[in-house]
Amino acid sequence: MISKQQSFEKGFDIKRALVYFLVAYVVVTILATAISVLYGIVYHSPQPEELGVSLLKAPSFTATVPYHVLIMLLVWPAFAWVYFRKRQPQNRHGELTEVLRLSFFWLAAAMIVDFVCFVLIKHSWSFTPYEFYVEYQPWISLIYISIFLSPLIYLGLLRLLSKR
Numbered sequence: 001m002i003s004k005q006q007s008f009e010k011g012f013d014i015k016r017a018l019v020y021f022l023v024a025y026v027v028v029t030i031l032a033t034a035i036s037v038l039y040g041i042v043y044h045s046p047q048p049e050e051l052g053v054s055l056l057k058a059p060s061f062t063a064t065v066p067y068h069v070l071i072m073l074l075v076w077p078a079f080a081w082v083y084f085r086k087r088q089p090q091n092r093h094g095e096l097t098e099v100l101r102l103s104f105f106w107l108a109a110a111m112i113v114d115f116v117c118f119v120l121i122k123h124s125w126s127f128t129p130y131e132f133y134v135e136y137q138p139w140i141s142l143i144y145i146s147i148f149l150s151p152l153i154y155l156g157l158l159r160l161l162s163k164r
Helices: 004-010 014-042 059-084 092-120 129-135 139-162
Strands: none
Touching: 014 059, 014 092, 059 092, 059 139, 092 129, 092 139
């Protein structure tokens, strides 16, 4: 059996990072979709097809997209905590190194999964590359920044609370 200390010494755990990435990704996707759909139902917002516009211009989506970023800032740091909760660092440098590895891994994974799921695979919520990477600004950038910063937010909170 590997101890907590040995687990951290092993370094970045890609399997664990991928599992928590996938679960977090599904959670934020469900929450973001639910908030947009519920807004549309409560406020009787017209569907994008009715207006002849893309999803990005739909009233229920434009009204709720800022909350999508907030969802990211709440969910991703929680999953960073779950990833690190059983790991005990030897030193601050090792801790920061693993946090940065997780940040870059989750960012790259999110960009790849987003491209495949929202650009390549065609469905009612898919986009063209231009819509997703240009018209969805600044939101897509803020979402990616949130995902990248989440392990760092976790580390900052951990260090802040450990000083108490």
